Amino acid sequence: xxxxxxxxxxxxxxxxxxxxxxxxxxxxxxxxxxxxxxxxxxxxxxxxxxxxxxxxxxxxxxxxxxxxxxxxxxxxxxxxxxxxxxxxxxxxxxxxxxxxxxxxxxxxxxxxxxxxxxxxxxxxxxxxxxxxxxxxxxxxxxxxxxxxxxxxxxxxxxxxxxxxxxxxxxxxxxxxxxxxxxxxxxxxxxxxxxxxxxxxxxxxxxxxxxxxxxxxxxxxxxxxxxxxxxxxxxxxxxxxxxxxxxxxxxxxxxxxxxxxxxxxxxxxxxxxxxxxxxxxxxxxxxxxxxxxxxxxxxxxxxxxxxxxxxxxxxxxxxxxxxxxxxxxxxxxxxxxxxxxxxxxxxxxxxxxxxxxxxxxxxxxxx
Ligand SMILES: [Ca+2]
Ligand SMILES: [Ca+2]
Ligand SMILES: [Ca+2]
Numbered sequence: 001x002x003x004x005x006x007x008x009x010x011x012x013x014x015x016x017x018x019x020x021x022x023x024x025x026x027x028x029x030x031x032x033x034x035x036x037x038x039x040x041x042x043x044x045x046x047x048x049x050x051x052x053x054x055x056x057x058x059x060x061x062x063x064x065x066x067x068x069x070x071x072x073x074x075x076x077x078x079x080x081x082x083x084x085x086x087x088x089x090x091x092x093x094x095x096x097x098x099x100x101x102x103x104x105x106x107x108x109x110x111x112x113x114x115x116x117x118x119x120x121x122x123x124x125x126x127x128x129x130x131x132x133x134x135x136x137x138x139x140x141x142x143x144x145x146x147x148x149x150x151x152x153x154x155x156x157x158x159x160x161x162x163x164x165x166x167x168x169x170x171x172x173x174x175x176x177x178x179x180x181x182x183x184x185x186x187x188x189x190x191x192x193x194x195x196x197x198x199x200x201x202x203x204x205x206x207x208x209x210x211x212x213x214x215x216x217x218x219x220x221x222x223x224x225x226x227x228x229x230x231x232x233x234x235x236x237x238x239x240x241x242x243x244x245x246x247x248x249x250x251x252x253x254x255x256x257x258x259x260x261x262x263x264x265x266x267x268x269x270x271x272x273x274x275x276x277x278x279x280x281x282x283x284x285x286x287x288x289x290x291x292x293x294x295x296x297x298x299x300x301x302x303x304x305x306x307x308x309x310x311x312x313x314x315x316x317x318x319x320x321x322x323x324x325x326x327x328x329x330x331x332x333x334x335x336x337x338x339x340x341x342x343x344x345x346x347x348x349x350x351x352x353x354x355x356x357x358x359x360x361x362x363x364x365x366x
Contacts, residue, residue, distance in 0.1 A: 042250025043280050043297075045323060047332040055334065055352060055361030059087070059095055065353045065360050067121035067175065068344035071129070076344070076351060078360055079119040079131060081105065086119060086131055086147070089360075099151050104133050104141035115311060121175040123185060130156065132187060134173045142170045144187065144198055157202040168204045170196065175229045175284070177237060182207070182264050186257075188226040188239055195226060195239060195257065197264060208257060208266045210241070215248045222248060228284030228343070232256070233291035237266075238275060240282030240295060247302040252279040254295060254325075276325055283320070284353075288345035288365065293325040294333065296340035296352070305339075315339035315356040322352060334363055 059065070064082030071077055076089040077098075084105030086098040105118020117135035124130070129147040144156040160170040172191025179186040182197035186207055189196055195208040210224035223244030232238050236258040243252050256275040257266045266272055281298040288294065299305050301318040320340050323330040334352065342353030342360075349362050 042278060045330045045332055047335065048324075050363075050366070051321075051332045051335045053334075053363070055337070055354075055363050058093070058351065058360045058362050059089055060357075060359035062087070062358045062360070063116065064355050065358065066341045066355055067119070067132070068342040068351050068353060068360070069122040069124060070344065070346070071124060072127065076360070077122050077129070078353070079122050079342070081118050081120050081135075081355075082116040084116070084118045086122060086129065098129065098147055099153055101152065103131070103145070103153060104143075106135075106141070120173070123176045123178055125178050125185075130176070130185070132173045132176050134170075134189075134191070142173055144173070144176070144185070144202065155202070156200075157198060157204055160204065166206050169206075170204065174227055175239075177229045177231050179237070181259055186229065186237055188229045190225045190227055190242060193224050193226065195229070195237075195266070206265065206267070207259075208272055210272075212244075213251070215251055218246055218248070220245075222246070222251065226255075227282060228286070228296065228341075230285050230287055232287055232293075238285055238287075238293070240279070240285045242281050242283060242298070245303070245306075247281050247306075249280045250278050252282045252297075253277050254279065254282065254285055254293070276330065279323070279330070281320070283339075283341045284343045286343040286345050288350075289347050292345070292365075294343050294345055294350060295323045295325060295330065296337070296343050297321050297323065298339060298341070311339075311356045312358075322350070337361075 062080050065078045066081045067079035069077040078087040084102035088096045103119045105116050107116050118133050119131050120134045121132040134142050145153045160168045171189050173187045173189050175188045176185050184199040187196045193210045196204050197207040198204050212221035225242040225244050226239045227242045229239045236256050240254050241252050253274045254276040256273045259266045261268050281302045283298045284296040286294050297320045299318045299320045305314040315338050319336045319338050322334040324333040338354040338357040340352050341355040344351040351362050353360050
């Protein structure tokens, strides 16, 4: 994730406008997400014994690493969103860029727009590397791209219009999952509070539009802000919510999304259900090969981080954590993780992008 919060805030009027249009299509009862405990108790999950252990650095010195993937050779791919690169970390730990030219990225996010953002997520499909660019100035480059042979890159989706009624509207795409059920991909769009279906020809249509929700002691509605997306072991799609200002503790949810009636959207009854509740500012989720769900919470105090100042300092002072979920209660798998925004689990290892620390770290899974 990123300081796209500011972009989200700027788009508030847009979301409200959009929801007016979409309201008849879908109302997600966000009230189900309201937990019964008091706010002070929220998120006090059991902490695993090794949670405090320091991660092992895989790569450091990057500019905002985020999305992670493994290629067919087992190399780790990293979307360096602030650096405008897709990086490959070989098994020998050499770090290469997949393209000679930088990918679209722009000085467009964070306090006073002082932080760059661009490539956010990577997905491999049929041997090809696809990537999402979001948060790009003027959103003309907020698109899905593929890496070409040269090696270079080319867009898959058209230049989009965030104000379009329902078709071809990427606002601030963030994460992606392969989705044969829509003949392409499903993409999370925090700027539009939506999930979007993208087919192999690059046509985009709304898949889910999340409703705002309310919390006690805060007059304005809170946006859902869907972020990390992943395919579950049961075949359904799962997506975490960051939630918007004031980033209320315990109100973030991992949603389970499934198109039950086969009409290529998940806007029909029962198609979006809360799966894990009581969470806070989720930035990414991933499933391990054994079906365990890992959840990244951005910070212990996201509001303070976004109030301004230096992101690197703020995120280090208010670290996040990674939880794991086996079906009953979340437990804290890794504590003191700095602005985690990308997760990837293998049988033995959990990789974590610590975005504003500029590093990707790993921790053994036991
Ligand atoms: Ca992700
Ligand atoms: Ca449906
Ligand atoms: Ca439908």
